[in-house]
Amino acid sequence: MLVAAAVCPCPPLLVPEVATGAAPELDAARAACLDAVGLLAAARPDRLYVVGPVPEGVHGVFPAGSTGSFAGFGVDLSVRLGEAPKGDAQAGTDQAGTAPSDDRPLPAPLAVGAWLLDRADWADAPIEGLGVDEAATPGVCAGLGHGLAASAERVALLVMGDGSACRTVKAPGYLDERAAGFDAEAARALGTADVAALLAMDTELAYELKVAGRAPWQVLAGAAEDAGLDGRLLFEDAPYGVGYFVAAWS
Secondary structure (H helix, E strand, O other): OEEEEEEEOOOHHHOHHHHHHHHHHHHHHHHHHHHHHHHHHHOOOOEEEEEEEEOOOOOEEEOOOOEEEOHHHOOOOEEEOOOOOOOOOOOOHHHHOOOOOOOOOOOHHHHHHHHHHHHOOOOOOOEEEEEEEOOOOHHHHHHHHHHHHOOOOOEEEEEEOOOOOOOOOOOOOOOOOOHHHHHHHHHHHHHHOOHHHHHOOOHHHHHHOOOOOHHHHHHHHHHHOOOOOOEEEEEEEOHHHOOEEEEEEO
16 A cells, blocks of 8 residues: 655756756755655655656666666766665566566666665665656556555655646747646645546646656556545746656655
8 A cells, every 4th residue: 555655856967966067956856855755764665666757668667776877967877776685576567567677777767766765865665666658548557556556565656757848948848838837737736645636637738748747646646546645745846947846645
């Protein structure tokens, strides 16, 4: 059963070494993310899943011990998703419907999640990663969430994903006047643990607004159905024209 969740943005710029001189601009976001991860630890989960958006063909399970790198962003920095368990069995394979592969590098969103957990000195429960196809339907996402929630008595999720990338003319997707309204509703739903609103998100509009968090948020919504969790919005901003939200559910 899902007992807690943290929602965080997933830009590599969240890692100070990647942001370099611009690092202070995201200090508030980093602090909020670490607060949210701390609340996950307080829930005493039996298992933690890091869920993030990935391109088609990269989705599936990333077992504990998987590694990632920020070399593609010009930084000689590697991260590891927890410690590899002894033996060959990997929990969560059935939930994701994809066999894990030990040699796959962590996609950037999961690498950012691994970096956050390392920064928070996470040692409270075994970790596993789940890359969710950015184009997955709400039904598929909800099904993945149901499986994760049923995989242990006390499950926690670290959900990585950004809002729209169309908030300003300098944003990656340029300015779209619909973006501010979409992000406002996303922030409200994430901040109040509104499962129904998250599952009802307009997938086509989310795609047009380059919303990276839509699919992972809907995995969270599926996991949280009938869990009775409350939400709190810890951070909301749109630096660089991209919506960033941090929320904690417990």
